[in-house]
Amino acid sequence: MTRWAMIADLRRCVGCQTCTAACKHTNATPPEVQWRRVLDMEVGEYPEVQRVFVPVGCMHCADPPCMHVCPSTATKQRADGIVTIDYDLCIGCAYCAVACPYQARYKTDKPSFAYGDGPIQSEAARFDDGRIGVATKCTFCSDRVDAGLEKGLTPGIDPEASPACVNSCIAKALHFGDVEDPASNVSQLLAENQYFRMHEELGTDPGFYYLWDKKPEKAA
Amino acid sequence: MSFGPNPWQQLHWDERAAANFMLGGTGAGLLVAWAVSSTVTPDWQGYLLAGMACIALGLGAVWLEIGRKLRAIHVFFHPQTSWMTREAMVAVILFGFGIAALGSGLRALGIAAALVALGFVYCQGRILRASKGIPAWREPTVTAFIVTTGLAEGGGAFLAASALVGGTQLPGLAFFALAAVARVLAWSRYRARLEHGLSKRALDTLNPAGRILVQLGTIVPLVLLLAGLALPEFARTAGIFAGLAALSAGWYLKFMLVTRAAFNQGFALPKLPVRGSR
Numbered sequence: 001m002t003r004w005a006m007i008a009d010l011r012r013c014v015g016c017q018t019c020t021a022a023c024k025h026t027n028a029t030p031p032e033v034q035w036r037r038v039l040d041m042e043v044g045e046y047p048e049v050q051r052v053f054v055p056v057g058c059m060h061c062a063d064p065p066c067m068h069v070c071p072s073t074a075t076k077q078r079a080d081g082i083v084t085i086d087y088d089l090c091i092g093c094a095y096c097a098v099a100c101p102y103q104a105r106y107k108t109d110k111p112s113f114a115y116g117d118g119p120i121q122s123e124a125a126r127f128d129d130g131r132i133g134v135a136t137k138c139t140f141c142s143d144r145v146d147a148g149l150e151k152g153l154t155p156g157i158d159p160e161a162s163p164a165c166v167n168s169c170i171a172k173a174l175h176f177g178d179v180e181d182p183a184s185n186v187s188q189l190l191a192e193n194q195y196f197r198m199h200e201e202l203g204t205d206p207g208f209y210y211l212w213d214k215k216p217e218k219a220a
Numbered sequence: 221m222s223f224g225p226n227p228w229q230q231l232h233w234d235e236r237a238a239a240n241f242m243l244g245g246t247g248a249g250l251l252v253a254w255a256v257s258s259t260v261t262p263d264w265q266g267y268l269l270a271g272m273a274c275i276a277l278g279l280g281a282v283w284l285e286i287g288r289k290l291r292a293i294h295v296f297f298h299p300q301t302s303w304m305t306r307e308a309m310v311a312v313i314l315f316g317f318g319i320a321a322l323g324s325g326l327r328a329l330g331i332a333a334a335l336v337a338l339g340f341v342y343c344q345g346r347i348l349r350a351s352k353g354i355p356a357w358r359e360p361t362v363t364a365f366i367v368t369t370g371l372a373e374g375g376g377a378f379l380a381a382s383a384l385v386g387g388t389q390l391p392g393l394a395f396f397a398l399a400a401v402a403r404v405l406a407w408s409r410y411r412a413r414l415e416h417g418l419s420k421r422a423l424d425t426l427n428p429a430g431r432i433l434v435q436l437g438t439i440v441p442l443v444l445l446l447a448g449l450a451l452p453e454f455a456r457t458a459g460i461f462a463g464l465a466a467l468s469a470g471w472y473l474k475f476m477l478v479t480r481a482a483f484n485q486g487f488a489l490p491k492l493p494v495r496g497s498r
Contacts, residue, residue, distance in 0.1 A: 010493035041225045065352040071304040072294035091294050092287020094232035098351045133287025196490050213494040
């Protein structure tokens with residue numbers, strides 16, 4: 001069984017926000033909607049201060065609270081673990097948004113554009129009224145994944161089959177792949193490194209892993 | 221808009237959502253309070269109508285908040301796991317019994333509506349509890365608080381209304397007193413469980429509202445009730461003010477819980493990245 005998952009290597013992320021821009025470009029999200037965003041966190045107190053860049057977004061949980069609370073069945077989970085929203089079913093109650101522990105969901109009640117009240121040419125071309133008044137979030141670029149698989153490509157390895165944020169990452173901090181396949185790129189990374197998942201104590205089983213250090217070498 | 225790692229107040233559910241919890245709880249509590257006193261309450265249709273009107277207004281407020289109003293019927297699609305769907309379904313059954321009671325004049329159907337109203341306010345408590353993104357809501361004891369405050373608010377509304385139109389009989393007084401005590405106990409338990417795991421700003425918002433609930437919503441009404449029992453000429457005024465005090469304190473706390481103390485938990489890093497060579 002496949003479960004698509006994402007990895008962010010916190011040692012590598014430089015907070016350039018290229019993934020954020022790539023996501024916005026690919027998914028045509030309006031201002032203030034960032035399906036992939038990168039937190040700039042300052043941790044500690046002087047002189048022991050560390051700056052950490054943390055990519056966040058939908059964690060595509062195995063046990064997603066957003067799906068359980070959704071009254072309209074708009075939020076669903078595919079067999080490969082990707083959590084989806086059917087914009088034609090969603091009523092925009094935002095229950096999923098308050099149920100999500102990762103603040104990954106957005107609801108835009110009216111059209112908004114980057115420059116004033118009207119859309120620029122590219123915004124007008126890609127405006128989707130179906131996304132107004134409903135919940136939206138990261139899709140793991142499922143359309144790219146599906147199209148790539150149809151062509152026999154490997155998501156996470158072949159850029160054409162991989163999420164836009166992963167493709168754009170300048171530092172190779174973001175990775176995507178099948179976490180159920182022991183030979184996959186992401187499984188290898190998880191085997192070689194120490195990792196955590198955000199708010200794991202809530203039992204949502206997120207599909208987004210954060211690498212923070214190498215695994216200690218075993219004593220001979 | 222900048223989203224930092226620290227908790228911030230959710231903005232998805234506003235006053236309209238709060239109104240559903242305030243009016244829905246009060247309406248359900250009013251129906252239950254009336255049912256408890258139904259054998260000694262002659263003009264029962266008015267209370268039944270008022271309870272259903274409160275619930276309908278609350279649901280109407282939520283309807284104003286949803287993004288796709290013409291698709292509201294989709295709310296019924298997910299009874300398997302969604303407490304919002306269950307709340308909507310229970311509301312339909314409640315209105316069915318209530319309208320049938322009003323139409324037929326059968327008091328028993330009204331009592332059935334009141335029993336279903338208990339289910340309605342329970343669903344409201346579970347709606348909050350299922351909201352895993354908001355620590356103040358997901359605390360399991362929130363359900364008991366939402367149910368008991370609904371009963372206390374409805375009991376207060378019933379007490380005030382019945383005092384206004386004539387006089388409250390013992391069942392109504394006893395129900396109100398018990399509901400007010402149950403509410404303050406549920407609040408204490410809920411508040412104690414929030415002590416660890418809730419942001420300071422959320423606690424700073426809830427604490428004053430909690431004090432109002434204890435003092436204005438519990439102590440003052442119970443003292444007024446006792447005063448009314450001791451001084452019968454004062455009973456009517458005491459009943460009105462006791463009921464309104466319990467009602468307004470519950471509303472205030474629920475309003476604050478939904479619109480001011482609903483901080484998410486932000487983002488937390490259990491480990492920091494180890495950069496460079498070791």
